[in-house]
Amino acid sequence: xxxxxxxxxxxxxIAAVLAYFTHGKLRSAILLATPILGGLHLLMVPEGIYxxxxxxxxxxxxYKVDSLSLIFGxxxxxxxxxxxxxxxxxxxTVQQVAGMIYAGSALGAVFAGDLxxxxxxxxxxxxxxxxxxxxxxxxxxxxxxxxYLIFQxxxxxxxxxxLLFHAAxxxxxxxxxxxxGSIGGWLIFIAxxxxxxxxxxxxxxxxxxxxxxxxxTVFLSAFTTKVAVYALARGYPGTELLVYIGAAMAxxxxxxxxxxxxxxxxxxxxxxxxxGFMVVGVGIGTALSINGAVSHAFNDIIFKGLLFMTMxxxxxxxGRINGSDLGGLYKxxxxxxxxxxxxxxxxxxxxxxxxxxxxxxxxxxxxxxGYDWVWLMLLFSAAGVFHHAGIKxxxxxxxxxxxxxxxxxxxxxxxxxxFVAAVLCVTIGVFPSLLxxxxxxxxxxxxxxxxxxxxxxxxxxFSALAFVWLNLRKMxxxxxxxxxxxxxxxxxxxxxSFVKGVFDRIAAIGRLNSALADRxxxxxxxxxxxxxxxxxxxxxxxVGSMVKWVIVLLAAYLILSFx
Amino acid sequence: MSDPDLKxxxxxxxxxxxxxxxxxxxxxxRVFYACCAILVALDFVINRYTYHTLxxxxxxxxxxxxxxxxxxxxVAKWMRLVLMxxxxxxxxxxxxxxxxxxxxxxxxDHHVGH
Numbered sequence: 001x002x003x004x005x006x007x008x009x010x011x012x013x014i015a016a017v018l019a020y021f022t023h024g025k026l027r028s029a030i031l032l033a034t035p036i037l038g039g040l041h042l043l044m045v046p047e048g049i050y051x052x053x054x055x056x057x058x059x060x061x062x063y064k065v066d067s068l069s070l071i072f073g074x075x076x077x078x079x080x081x082x083x084x085x086x087x088x089x090x091x092x093t094v095q096q097v098a099g100m101i102y103a104g105s106a107l108g109a110v111f112a113g114d115l116x117x118x119x120x121x122x123x124x125x126x127x128x129x130x131x132x133x134x135x136x137x138x139x140x141x142x143x144x145x146x147x148y149l150i151f152q153x154x155x156x157x158x159x160x161x162x163l164l165f166h167a168a169x170x171x172x173x174x175x176x177x178x179x180x181g182s183i184g185g186w187l188i189f190i191a192x193x194x195x196x197x198x199x200x201x202x203x204x205x206x207x208x209x210x211x212x213x214x215x216x217t218v219f220l221s222a223f224t225t226k227v228a229v230y231a232l233a234r235g236y237p238g239t240e241l242l243v244y245i246g247a248a249m250a251x252x253x254x255x256x257x258x259x260x261x262x263x264x265x266x267x268x269x270x271x272x273x274x275x276g277f278m279v280v281g282v283g284i285g286t287a288l289s290i291n292g293a294v295s296h297a298f299n300d301i302i303f304k305g306l307l308f309m310t311m312x313x314x315x316x317x318x319g320r321i322n323g324s325d326l327g328g329l330y331k332x333x334x335x336x337x338x339x340x341x342x343x344x345x346x347x348x349x350x351x352x353x354x355x356x357x358x359x360x361x362x363x364x365x366x367x368x369x370g371y372d373w374v375w376l377m378l379l380f381s382a383a384g385v386f387h388h389a390g391i392k393x394x395x396x397x398x399x400x401x402x403x404x405x406x407x408x409x410x411x412x413x414x415x416x417x418x419f420v421a422a423v424l425c426v427t428i429g430v431f432p433s434l435l436x437x438x439x440x441x442x443x444x445x446x447x448x449x450x451x452x453x454x455x456x457x458x459x460x461x462f463s464a465l466a467f468v469w470l471n472l473r474k475m476x477x478x479x480x481x482x483x484x485x486x487x488x489x490x491x492x493x494x495x496x497s498f499v500k501g502v503f504d505r506i507a508a509i510g511r512l513n514s515a516l517a518d519r520x521x522x523x524x525x526x527x528x529x530x531x532x533x534x535x536x537x538x539x540x541x542x543v544g545s546m547v548k549w550v551i552v553l554l555a556a557y558l559i560l561s562f563x
Numbered sequence: 564m565s566d567p568d569l570k571x572x573x574x575x576x577x578x579x580x581x582x583x584x585x586x587x588x589x590x591x592x593r594v595f596y597a598c599c600a601i602l603v604a605l606d607f608v609i610n611r612y613t614y615h616t617l618x619x620x621x622x623x624x625x626x627x628x629x630x631x632x633x634x635x636x637x638v639a640k641w642m643r644l645v646l647m648x649x650x651x652x653x654x655x656x657x658x659x660x661x662x663x664x665x666x667x668x669x670x671x672d673h674h675v676g677h
């Protein structure tokens with residue numbers, strides 16, 4: 001266990017096997033001990049350690065440690081611990097085994113030194129996480145899980161093809177800077193983009209995450225997209241296209257989030273919005289912006305997990321998650337309410353909460369590098385995040401009109417998990433140096449100067465004022481039971497109805513053919529007369545008659561040649 | 564989700580909670596408005612450095628935050644006109660497809676969580 005060369009995914013895979021064969025307290029102990037011991041082990045692992053092996057003439061590096069992979073490694077151990085603690089009461093082997101494999105695969109991916117190893121863990125991530133969606137065992141979850149799997153597997157296939165191209169072009173499968181200068185580079189870029197929820201490739205996330213179990217979504221929110229951010233930070237730092245993709249990701253989901261009724265789907269949209277900030281950071285590519293992207297990923301894993309946990313608690317206790325059905329829960333769920341507010345303050349980047357110390361880095365980097373419009377977009381989305389995630393989530397779930405639902409706070413393990421996450425949010429917010437010391441670069445950045453604090457506080461208070469004003473003017477869109485069309489409409493409605501149209505045409509042609517066949521059948525008595533046993537065309541003739549006819553023909557030919 | 568999901572009963576209680584009292588809400592709102600006013604006033608007191616010329620405009624951040632959010636909500640309301648459908652918009656298709664592949668599914672479909 002303590003061998004320094006032991007890759008961090010191994011304990012999680014072992015725990016998954018053990019979890020399958022054990023139950024009750026023993027299983028709980030194994031599940032909890034894995035991220036704790038694994039995390040302590042990782043703290044002792046120095047940078048630069050690696051493990052190499054040969055495979056079909058390729059130099060594989062299944063385990064490689066540097067500062068970038070280490071910080072994601074720490075974050076994933078924390079996330080796994082919190083998620084396991086949160087799900088400790090769940091008696092569903094599928095979820096517990098899948099959760100462990102999923103967390104282990106994420107760790108395997110961030111410590112992968114080559115693209116083939118990355119591909120293997122990329123696929124394990126896809127498969128194991130799909131079971132967390134299927135585990136909800138509803139019709140919706142079943143179909144959402146299938147669609148999710150199709151997206152994830154497509155990403156894996158593109159990564160596979162891309163890495164083959166890349167290997168042929170460069171002769172190396174090392175996972176380092178790839179860039180978009182070649183076909184292989186582009187294919188891998190799109191593969192990462194799918195997992196990173198780029199615009200138009202994002203619908204798997206908003207489709208499937210809200211359909212998972214209350215505890216499954218907490219796992220899901222932590223790993224897949226952050227592995228993709230890591231992969232982009234490793235392979236495509238400084239790719240300018242990412243700045244614009246990221247800015248789009250930061251902006252468009254907040255519009256959907258404002259009108260969405262399912263509060264976990266609101267959080268799914270806001271997850272894309274936060275990942276947008278990270279993608280911008282990776283795209284700018286300076287030391288400050290990469291630090292910003294990485295630290296924001298670290299913080300997002302915790303505060304987004306916290307928000308999903310509070311909404312999971314609401315779903316678990318009330319059986320409802322639509323804003324239109326909820327309200328007034330603060331009365332009997334005071335602790336969950338408090339945790340939700342901490343999470344909301346963190347994602348909104350209030351000073352003294354974790355989001356502030358990382359988001360401001362990306363914004364500062366954008367303005368320093370002269371991306372004025374991108375900076376304005378990020379500023380807009382920073383205000384918008386507060387609007388939908390910071391205010392809307394706590395307001396419609398815990399305050400607003402009283403729904404009359406009176407349920408208590410969730411089981412103690414769920415409360416503890418939320419408590420741990422909330423404490424981390426505040427601790428990182430108050431003592432950012434704890435987080436900064438883990439970052440890949442030393443930039444001497446200080447978020448707590450008068451300029452940043454005042455600007456951010458003004459921005460947030462006045463977006464809150466906008467919320468209050470719109471509410472008082474009755475202009476705020478009420479929560480309505482509804483489905484909002486997103487890009488997934490194209491493959492859930494447009495494409496199927498197009499295919500149905502084509503098949504209907506084919507069926508029509510088939511009907512035409514069968515009419516033709518009827519004609520042929522009607523014709524058959526006549527044909528039978530000719531070709532039947534006594535028909536003129538089926539009678540046999542002796543060889544002699546053939547010879548006779550040949551002679552006749554030759555004679556005719558002879559006569560004709562003399563004329 | 565539909566009613567079978569509801570596992571816990573409604574308990575109607577007569578207790579009066581913090582925000583049930585209008586004076587508490589009023590007080591909270593007053594504190595909030597005061598904070599907003601103070602934050603704008605601080606602009607004159609604190610001499611901050613700026614990266615961008617826009618930041619030199621009077622009360623740039625408060626105005627940007629306020630207008631940004633109002634625009635966000637208005638645009639989102641327009642989007643509803645185009646994008647909003649019934650809650651079971653996709654469900655009907657899925658139910659139909661489920662019947663064609665005749666996967667054995669019964670009450671479990673309505674069972675949330677565990």
